Amino acid sequence: MNRFYSMQEAESENGAKVSESFKFVSDGKRDVWRDSGEGRSEPSCSLSVSKISYTVSERVGPWWDLPSYRKQWTRQILNDVSFHVDSGEIMGILGNSGSGKTTLLDAISGRIGNRGRLLGEVYINGRKLKREEYQDCFSYVLQVTRKNTQAQFKFWIFCYYVSAVMAELSLSHVAHSVIGGRVFPGISGGERRRVSIASQLLQDPRVILLDEPTTGLDSMTANQIVVLLAELARMNRIVIVTIHQPRSELFRVFSRIAIMSRGELVFCGQPEEMVQFFSQCGYECPEYCNPFDIYVDFTSVDTRSSDREAATFSRMHEITSFYQKSNIYQKALAKTEQSLQRTDKLAIPFKSIESPSGAAKLAVLLRRTVRNLSRDRMGVLMRLSQNLIYGLFVAFFVIHLDNDVTKGAIQDRIGIIYQMVGASPYTGMLNAVALFPALRAIGDQESQDGLYSKWQMFLAYIFHILPFSILSVFIFSSFLYWTVGMHPDPLRFLCFTAVVLVPHIIGELLTVVLLGVVQDPNMVNTGVALLNIAGIMVGSGFLRSTQQMPEVFQWLSYLTFQKYSCELLIVTEFHGLDFTCNISRPLPGACLVTHGSQIIDEGYPGAQSRYTLDFLLLYAFIPALLLLGMISFKIRDKLVRH
Numbered sequence: 001m002n003r004f005y006s007m008q009e010a011e012s013e014n015g016a017k018v019s020e021s022f023k024f025v026s027d028g029k030r031d032v033w034r035d036s037g038e039g040r041s042e043p044s045c046s047l048s049v050s051k052i053s054y055t056v057s058e059r060v061g062p063w064w065d066l067p068s069y070r071k072q073w074t075r076q077i078l079n080d081v082s083f084h085v086d087s088g089e090i091m092g093i094l095g096n097s098g099s100g101k102t103t104l105l106d107a108i109s110g111r112i113g114n115r116g117r118l119l120g121e122v123y124i125n126g127r128k129l130k131r132e133e134y135q136d137c138f139s140y141v142l143q144v145t146r147k148n149t150q151a152q153f154k155f156w157i158f159c160y161y162v163s164a165v166m167a168e169l170s171l172s173h174v175a176h177s178v179i180g181g182r183v184f185p186g187i188s189g190g191e192r193r194r195v196s197i198a199s200q201l202l203q204d205p206r207v208i209l210l211d212e213p214t215t216g217l218d219s220m221t222a223n224q225i226v227v228l229l230a231e232l233a234r235m236n237r238i239v240i241v242t243i244h245q246p247r248s249e250l251f252r253v254f255s256r257i258a259i260m261s262r263g264e265l266v267f268c269g270q271p272e273e274m275v276q277f278f279s280q281c282g283y284e285c286p287e288y289c290n291p292f293d294i295y296v297d298f299t300s301v302d303t304r305s306s307d308r309e310a311a312t313f314s315r316m317h318e319i320t321s322f323y324q325k326s327n328i329y330q331k332a333l334a335k336t337e338q339s340l341q342r343t344d345k346l347a348i349p350f351k352s353i354e355s356p357s358g359a360a361k362l363a364v365l366l367r368r369t370v371r372n373l374s375r376d377r378m379g380v381l382m383r384l385s386q387n388l389i390y391g392l393f394v395a396f397f398v399i400h401l402d403n404d405v406t407k408g409a410i411q412d413r414i415g416i417i418y419q420m421v422g423a424s425p426y427t428g429m430l431n432a433v434a435l436f437p438a439l440r441a442i443g444d445q446e447s448q449d450g451l452y453s454k455w456q457m458f459l460a461y462i463f464h465i466l467p468f469s470i471l472s473v474f475i476f477s478s479f480l481y482w483t484v485g486m487h488p489d490p491l492r493f494l495c496f497t498a499v500v501l502v503p504h505i506i507g508e509l510l511t512v513v514l515l516g517v518v519q520d521p522n523m524v525n526t527g528v529a530l531l532n533i534a535g536i537m538v539g540s541g542f543l544r545s546t547q548q549m550p551e552v553f554q555w556l557s558y559l560t561f562q563k564y565s566c567e568l569l570i571v572t573e574f575h576g577l578d579f580t581c582n583i584s585r586p587l588p589g590a591c592l593v594t595h596g597s598q599i600i601d602e603g604y605p606g607a608q609s610r611y612t613l614d615f616l617l618l619y620a621f622i623p624a625l626l627l628l629g630m631i632s633f634k635i636r637d638k639l640v641r642h
């Protein structure tokens, strides 16, 4: 079967546009993800996990207690976990909180991060997977809480998916809805879970891992999700799902049940084997009780008191060693061994890797970003008007520029220019800090799913802000320029607007670049503010004349966008300007300045002849920062594994 991704727009049966997301297109009419496996006698895919252990080193004490902070202790999160699953099977992983279920899925999906030491191997069809191949092979639906956090940040994703997948997961009716979250209304929790599953199915994975897909759902919806996953497994897939408190009806839905406690696999086998196994251990499930709850209780360690902990820990160990000696475990090991020894090993079924071109991905991301953020009407309004509101303050304060030097003709103009260069990066920065972290979280997740690269999300965000920034700055400068009475020349007005636009964009761009490598938006906030202040001090020549500064600062000033924007704005406003002087109220020396060019020559010698060059250098900051941003998000690929 010829499978590939396409990012073209699809037309639904009634002709309306259904999807503009990553589309999965097959050459047949049949849904691609219901493919060839049905009806096979032998499983076409097997997953063997062998002796997976994960340890982390932790500081003994807090950082302020230096002696204990220097000491480290090693904590075993996963201990020698081995199991075998064949395609067509759904395995449920149970265990009390903190037993290591999520860490196990993180480990075998290649998202464990690099904080700890991971040992053990994962085999698909008897072939050893390299660590870097895990993500290309397994799809991973993360724990829902992480998605909700994103939603809290006001971020919405359109659920545009292939009609086949949407129909199969009963999502067609929400195709154009906002997913939403706790703060903003959207689709229901169950639908949201199905959207997460659907998005993973688009890559047609053979192995799907799901971390608590039923948490927070009512038991009927939770059951429906598990039954749906079992159906997906029957279509020649391996589905592994961690689950809290499944209803007893699901007992027969799972092909395999694993119970974890303290990072160890206490049991892993078929449901019928489980009942028999625990009975043989002497732990019968009482009548009318949910076996899931009972067996998880038997194997959990109760830490409420040291006595209880010792007693429950030894019970857990007793059951674990009983399991490791049991036929069930030996059978699993034999299956793994068998698959390793096979001479006719099947190929590793990687997720569909044929993907659209980088430009096509960028186009879809851009469209999605614009549409998602455009839904936030208040946000768009604020973005467009924030500069104008700030302009109102300035206009109210200055009211009207005079040409009389004794009435502040020079000082007021320099003050306005100072404000333009100094303050406009902040509005850009505030936008980025408010909007980008949520988008970054989505980008982290989707890039790990192999949909696109993080830098593509960065570019999509930057491209989407450009029209907003241009419009916002144009509204602002149209109001301020003519209201306070700056040089009444339309060409100069356009130059003024073009110059003010750059610091505004740089403020946002620089913030996003830093958000690539610094996780905490508050730190980025502070960093950008400090950089801006430093740039104004070194580059503008307002706080200290550039010529009077030590040579090192003079050189540094060439690296600041403030230098070029100040020079440009000074020339735009002061060139050809004649001043008057009210000699009845003379200020000492004030009447010596009669032409704007005196200000330029005194403070920014040669600035008039550098006008075009300054424009080019100022605008060169934008591609330079774009490049830096791409590097920053490439570094992020290495830094963020989750």
Ligand SMILES: Nc1ncnc2c1ncn2[C@@H]1O[C@H](COP(=O)(O)OP(=O)(O)OP(=O)(O)O)[C@@H](O)[C@H]1O
Binding pocket: 056, 077, 095, 096, 097, 098, 099, 100, 101, 102, 103, 104, 115, 116
């Ligand atoms: N990188 C890490 N560093 C330190 N401790 C970790 C790390 N990863 C996991 N742990 C710890 O390992 C234990 C198992 O965590 P895990 O999230 O896998 O549990 P879980 O069974 O999924 O729990 P829950 O059901 O509550 O989600 C926890 O005590 C957790 O704090």
